[in-house]
Amino acid sequence: MAKFVAMAEQLIELNVTGMHCNNCAMSIHKLLEKKGLHNILVDFAGEEVKFSTDDESKLPEVIKGIENLGFKVIDDINLHSPAFYELVENKFIFCAAFTAPLLLHMLLPWHFLHQPIVQLLLCIPVFIVGCLHFGKSAWSSVKGGVPNMDVLIFIGSTSAFIYSLVGTIQGLGAQYQFYETCATIITLVLLGNVFEKRSVTQTTSAVKDLIKIQQVNANRIVNGVIEVISAKDVRPGDTLVVNQGDKVPVDGEILSGNVSVDEAMLTGESIPVEKDKYDKVIGGTIVINGNFHMLATKVGSNTILSQIIDLMKKAQAAKPPVQKLGDKVASIFVPAVILIALLTFVLTYFAAGLGIQKSLMNAIAVLVISCPCAMGLATPTAVMVGLGRAAKNGILIKGGDTIEAVANTKYVVFDKTGTLTTGKFTINEIKAEVGADVELIRGIITAIEERSNHPIARSLVQEIKSMSQQKVILKSVQEEKGLGMRAEDVNGNHYFLGTAKQNTQDHFNLSLFKNQSLLAQIAIDDEIKPETALLISKLKKMNIIPVLLSGDKQNRCLKVASQIGITEVHSEKLPDEKLKVIDIYKQKGKTIMIGDGINDAPALTKADVGVSMNDASQVAIQSASVVLLNTDLHSVIKFLQISKHTLLTIKQNLFWAFAYNIIAIPVAAFGFLNPMVGAFAMAFSDVVVIGNSLRLKVKKVS
CATH class of the missing domain: 3.30.70.100 (Alpha-Beta Plaits)
Structure with a gap:
């Protein structure tokens, strides 16, 4: 059920x-x-x-x-276009126009500004806006069970207004006139909201930039005539024309033409990629040179760009554990501040005998200086900027919690094939058993490997295509994680092609069986990525231990490891054995796993953080917490550096938010802070936190 x-x-x-x-x-x-x-x-x-x-x-x-x-x-x-009066910028301008004369009465000798009734008339419009803006939000938050900062602002400004109104009605004199305090609190907090709104908009710019990329037109061919439509109206199977300088509207395959495509928005790689007939193109990438006809295959929410946008939105909302502290404090903060403000009033009025005016001003200062918003903004703003910067470097982080998970990483475990090596293989030797036909063997290998997306399979098919072979028609093919491929032909013969552990000569790493009898052994080799040795060296300088974990033969793994400087090697491991190895390392310290194949998927899920290459199998990409859209392994270092500085920014923000309140509240309670100065300082604290987060956009992270 x-x-x-x-x-x-x-x-x-x-x-x-x-x-x-x-x-x-x-x-x-x-x-x-x-x-x-x-x-x-x-x-x-x-x-x-x-x-x-x-x-x-x-x-x-x-x-x-x-x-x-x-x-x-x-x-x-x-x-959506909000009404004129709903925009916080317009509310601020309106309130500032009435607050300015109220403040000027303290500086200018104009007697009419000192009249209580004039100050009341100037304050009322501001107070009404404050009630509608902060009062409505405050009441709603109290009903929702999570009192917000607006509760403090509303209580503070209303206290000042009522105190002044009572003084005006009863004619109690200038010492009861604090209309400028009420108006200034509301106006300055609105100014803080304006800064906050603009800053938060900047922190979400990475997602908004990607959404803008989607908003393009497409040239669709219908009965030989080109019609211009929106990209969102393209349907799978449509034929589109894309010209030089255009953005590719949706994902698809080239039907005719050859072009250079800038895929920097996806991979962070500035060098254009050459594309030919049957090559895949990705929506949002830019045609630098040439033009082509394409078949639309993925549209709408199924495109790679849409999936990246969706993942980034989810990632921005995923809370790192460090945020839980901020959330917990923020949820109890408002009631605590109200209690402190009441205690301040009671102690200064009854115990210290400072009088109702001074006691009330101290209590109001406590209310308006407090800022739970800074605590609430500390983590999400930093996470949003960090994720955006990573995305622009071709690193797709699937969750804000991943950023904290990589802190204090001790081990980075690498798969070999397609991760440390290029994944482009060459056949060194095919050794057929006595009586076996080499052309038939090539035909069987091609027929089986055409059904697989593994880098070895793609390379074998590409190389054997240029050789003579006997065609083999298969009835079924099944891939087994970490082992290889099983197949059955139309005549009922059963085949197995893979890396099963058997007694073969060392330099052979694939075996082909027909009806459980060895038919051939294949020796293949692939090249190490040129940047790998430098990557391993940089990891060691960061006090991170690199580990090689592969299903390949021991002698081949040791050979690769010795060339790039890895000393900890685990070879000939099946998927379940890889899980056990990851588990052992996790018990010793924080562990990252980097892989690209179906056989890596369980290990990617098991590790503290799983990292997948963009050209990996779909299963590996789905299992990983991070996808490197750029196949250059230096993205691994960039990911670690961005994560480290994002976490550092979060801690700086939380420190500022907590320290600010710990210092400011007692200062206000002891009467050393005017409520108007408190309102300005409160608004400023939000700006400091968001500004520190935005600094991460341009900060040097190396």
Whole structure:
């Protein structure tokens, strides 16, 4: 029954505006949990909410619940144009126009500005905007069970306004006039929100840049006539014309023509790639030279670019363990600050006897100086910038939690074939058994290996195609992880081609069996990637131990290891044996596994972090936490460096957010901080945290 329900569940995606920090996201997350929804993902920066449900009839109720929290659910974020009065920039300008004269009365000798009724009239428009902006959000967050920063701002500004209003009505004099405090708190916090909004927009620029790449036109051929359509309207099987300078609209295969394509947006590699007939092209890449006809094969959400965008969105929302501390503190922070503010008032008024004016100002200063938003922004902003920088370097990290997982890495375990080596193989020798026909052997090898995506298989087929061979028609072919290929021909003969452990001469690494009898032995060799030795050297300088883990023969593994400087070698390992090796290393320290084949998939999943090459098997890519879109192994070092500096940025942000509040709250409580200065400092703390995250965009990470 559980299985049936899981299959029936639908993934719902909503565009939600009005979220401006992690506390907002937490209140929506808590609401969705209460409604029994699953796989909840709330991305405040991307303005997206995702969840799974087996009952779509709940959707209107869920949307109503989100909007009751003070947020807005819209159809298309790209087409949404908020009303003039909803824009935080316009609210700030409006409030600043009324707050400026209120502040000027302290500097200019204009007597009419000192009149209580004039100050009241100037403050009321600002206070109304503050009530609508902060009051609505504050009440919604309290109802949602996660009080946010707006609760503090609303209480602080309202306290100053009511205190001043009572003084004006009762004619108690200038010492009761703090309208400028109320207005300034609201205006400065709105200014902070403007900075925050613009900064958060910058942190999500990597995803938005990728989305822009998708928004292109396509030239579709219909009955010999070219029609221009949007890329999102292309369907599988359409024939498209792509000209020099165009972006390839969708994924597909070249039908005719040869071109140079810039794939830097996908791989980070600036050198154009030459493409010919039947080669695959990827949507979003740019045609540098030439033009071609193509067949659309993957469109919409199935394109590689769409999958990368989706993975990045999920990654940005995946919380590293270090964020849990910030979330936990932020959730109890607001009630704690309100309690401290009340204690401040009580102690300064009743115990210290400083009077109601001074006591109230100290309590208000405590409220407005506090900033749980800085704690909420500390991690997600750094993660978003780090993931974006990695993506621009051809490194696709599938989760923000992966960044923390690579901290203090002790071992990097490499597969050999296609990872440390090029994966392009040459046949050194085919040794046929007595009486066996070499042309038949070549035909069997070609027929079997054409059905496999393994680098060895592709290379063998490519090389044997130029040799004479006898055609063999197969009825079925099955790949066995880490062993090889089994096949049956139309005459009922059974074949096995692979690296099964048997007594063969050392330099032969593949064996072909027919009906369980050895038919031939094949000696193949591949070349080591030119940058591999330098990579191993750099890892050692970072105090990381490189390890070779392969299913290939021991003498070949030792040969490769000695050439590139690896001393720890595990050879002739099947997938389940690779798992055991990874488990041993994990017990000794943090372990990264880098591989590319189906036989590596279990080990990639088992390791603390699995890294797959872009040209790897689909299973390996799905099993890995990181995909290197650029086959250059230096991406491994870049990944480690970006992860290290992203984690460092998160820790710096959290330190600033915590230290700021630990210092600022007592200073405000003891009366050394004016509420207006407190409001400015609070807004500034958000800017510091986001600014530090944005620094990661250009920071030298080597």
